[in-house]
Structure formats: structure tokens, C-alpha cells
Amino acid sequence: MQTKPLEPGVEITSALTVDELEEVKARGFHAVVCNRIEGESEDFPDEARYREKAEQLGLAWVHIPVKPGEYSEADIRAFAEALQQLPRPLLAFCRSGKRATHLWAYAKRQYEQCELAELFTAAHAAGVDLEDQRQGLERSAQ
Template identity: 45%
Template sequence: MEIKSLDERLSVTAQPQLEELEQLAVQGFCTILSNRPRGESEDQPDPDALKSKAESLGMVWHQVPVKPGEYSQADIEAFEHILSNSRKPIIGFCRSGKRVTDLWALSQARHRPVPELIEAAQSAGYDLEPLRERLEQQASQAVRRS
């Protein structure tokens, strides 16, 4: 399992298997955030079994299930709420880690410069360039709200 850091609060990985949750607990992760909808693929582990195992290891489990590229403002805000209010460090996952990275950047665009987010994602191996316009829109909403 490859784990990549997006910032001091959140790391990202691809779909963990049930037996890999112990490794996440040993590495000190306190919260797990899943962005995969139930039944997304045949080989996807049962989310209920993952949640039960995570909780038995003392980790908190959250879900914001989204389809790739389909992020509502409610999804972004739910992700930001979990990021802001959960025990750290947090590990987020989806099939590949891309949705976690996208939602992280969208949730942070009102608080951090977009180029900084794009660079952090790129350092972790994820390309946010296709999302740049939407990230800029999120950033501009923060300016209007101030």
C-alpha cells in the first residue's frame, strides 16, 4: 500500500484491503475517509467490514461517496468538515486516490493558493490541472464571502 501526504493533516492511498487496516493503525492514522460509493467494482472490499475493522482498531470511519469527477458543493463541504473536525492524521482513499485529492483541493481552495494545491497534489502523483478552473472558482467564492 502506497501512502502519499497531501498536507500535515491528510494522506491518500488507493483502496486498502481489510488486512491493511492494521498497518494504517500502526502508522498512527486516527481517521479513515472513504470516497468510494458502495458496489463501485466487483473487487471492492465490503465497506461495512472495513468500517467495523477500522473502529475495532480505534480509528474513526467517515464516508463521502462520490463518482469520479462528480463533486457537488455539498460533497466538498462534507469533506472539508471531516478534514477540519476529525482526529489527525487522516488517511483518505478511493479506488486510486484521485477523488480524495480532488476533494481535498476543492475543499482547500478557499483557504490556500491554488498553485500551492496543484503543486502539493503533483508531488503526491496527482494532476489537478483539469480542475484548475473549478479550483479558481472555489477560491473566488472565499473572496466574495469575506
């Protein structure tokens, strides 16, 4: 499992298996935000198995399922609430880390008025290009 920081206490990773949640816990994370949709691929058939394992390990678990590029106001608000309320460090994941990064950027822009340059720099350092979300991110702070 390779994680990449977006900001202090918030990291992203790509698809996790249920068993990898043990490594998440061992590496000191306290919370997990999952942005995968149940059944989106064979490696993510059932969110409940992940939630149960996270609870067994004492990890806070939040599921905000989104399709790539389709982020509703409710999704962004839920991610912002997770950032504000969950214990840190927290780990967000989806299939590649891109959806998690997009939601993080929207939440930071809309609810914390972060500058685009700051978000783009952090995302780029984590290996995610936000350019395809530029217009949405520009509008989200207005």
C-alpha cells in the same frame, strides 16, 4: 500500502482492503476518509465491513462516496468538515487516490482560500494532476 502526503497530517492512498486497515492503524493514522462508492468494483463491495473494522481498531471512519469528477457542494463540505474535525494524522483513499485529492483541493480552496499553486504543487508531489479540475477550483474560491 503506499501513502503520499498532501499536507502535514493528511495523506492519500489508493484502494485499501479491509485487512490493510490494520496497517493503517499500525502506521499511526487516527482517521480514515473513504471516497469509494459501494459496489464500484469487486474489491469494494461493502463499505460497512470497512467501517466495522475501523471501529474495532479505534480508527475514526468517514464515508464520502463520490463518482470520479462529480463533486457536489455537499461532498466538498463533508470533506472540509472531515479535515477540520477528524484526529490527525488522517488517511483519505479511493481507487487511485485521485478523488480523495480532488476533494481535498476543493475543500482547501473553498474553505481555507488556499492558493491554486500551493494545491497543484502538493497534489503533483503526491502523484495527482489537478489540471482537469483547474476551472472548478478557480470558481470554487469566488
